[in-house]
Amino acid sequence: MNFYYFMMNKQLIYSFRKYLMLLVCICTTLIVQAQTESEVAYREELKAVEAKLREGRFQEGLQLLDDITAKYPEVADIYYAKSLILGQRGNYDEAVQNAALAYDKSKHMFYANHLLELYKSKKDLAKGIELLQDLKVKYPEHEGLNRELLILYAENKQLDQAQKLYGKLTSANPSDTLHLVMSEVYINSKDFTSAKKILTKLDGKTMIPDVYGYLGYIHANENKPKEALAVIERGIKRTNDKSLYLDLADTYKNMGKTEPMYTALKIAFDASEVVFWDKYKFIMGLMNEEQILSDDKMQLLANSLVARHPDILEGQILKGELLWKGGNAAEARSVFLNVVSSNPRYINAWRLVINTDLGLGQADEAIKHGLEGLKYNPNNPQLLYFTSLGFAGKQDYESSKGMLETALNxxxxxxxxxxxxxxxxxxxxxHELKMENMSDAAYDEAIALDSLNVSALNNYAYYLAVRKKDLEKAADFSKRSIEIEPNSATYMDTYAWVLFQQGEYQEALKWIEEAVKLNKTSAVLLEHYGDILSKLNREKDALVQWQKALDIEIKSESKGSFAKIQQKIKEKKYVE
Structure with a gap:
């Protein structure tokens, strides 16, 4: 069975995150900087790079940067820009090369930080350690470098080197911060005993809130929740740091105590001084688990997040997603529209606007908003794709096809x-345009690129079954779709129909009955149910199911299979 429009929209509700927006911001940042330094001659050329990125023409943008580099080979900013773009595209080798050039040209800590992050992304910890050691020669008193070096030693399985450095640093100039970093090294190495030994000495004395948070984590890991709560509460009393309420909430969550967890979260979320991203990480974790808090309480936390951090658009996106999840699609769309008005290059926000349009059954609005988003983000493949869904919702398949083919290009x-x-x-x-060979080729490519593309697996299997073509292949793809989503009535129906076309009527009956248990209001499922029963010589039972299907068709004023179902009832047998 194929519910193309419904399934594609459903599949995409909670997918995709920012990508192109970051690329555009790279050159925008550099250009703003260049405009404050009028002597920098390459500023106009960087604007041209930005324009290419906005249009999605990344290769041309990189080529322009190569040309600018040839003119200004000593400008570190250009290598930095190339490195950022290459890193965003996943080309870490070339990103590192350009980041290293930026650092070599300037020896500035800003570029060193970027290079270090790339080494971490590549898991090239040895190079990261080498860079930090080089920086320590230049900045011997820089405590931040020592902290970073401690952590990298530990991540690189050089715990002995980390311990030696820690001993050297603490003997010369001990600090609570260094003790905290070393305890973190031990925690990451699962050596909770050593971490606890360091942290216990600081308990009740230091003003660093993480000391109490880490100790609470260790107690919780030892299955001592009361001790965990006690040390975190001591930290709150000692430091008055509201971020510790997140640690408190986490401990209550692990104890299964949702009310005190929510109380602690409210205090943390209502505090502007608690870092946005710490709150965001916590609430995203709650969203990804089985329902711990009610939708109303989750919404209140999201509202508080936006109220305290109104300028961080990710908070507004989260608020909108919770509104949508709670059935308030129109209000959610208003939130998403507010985001794109603040940043029209926020691709994910445009995607959510379009999807809420489609969820509200407003295909015209989806098209309007999609085209508006494309004005700010020309030829963006994601926006082209989602806008195509609007045209498909209006059954304007030619326009939808044009959008998709452009997106592919x-x-x-x-x-x-x-x-x-x-x-x-x-x-x-x-398929809708009766271009079956091209349809088959497109499905094959979709599944080759992503073997978990459940919609492609199901739809391809169903259309092959309808055409009675490659039924073994159809059966394989249909079974795979059920393995991915085992509770889908649609996918069970497809598999039943493939079996029907193979003449495996008894096995088909088993699957269609499972499908109908999950969805008793689908005319297509009930019609298929009747068809299978008819092939098993159970004509009376078949008539019952066909009549149910016909009643649904009448109520919905659908003319899809009305005449065919009437013919089956009249002739009291299956009709092709």
């Missing part, structure tokens, strides 16, 4: 997930 540098979705949707549209 500009998706060369996108991830396989998006490219698979584009190909899968093209498969659906080519």
């Amino acid at each position: 500009y998706s060369e540098n996108e991830n396989n997930y998006l490219r698979s979705l584009i190909y899968g949707s093209l498969g659906d549209l080519y």
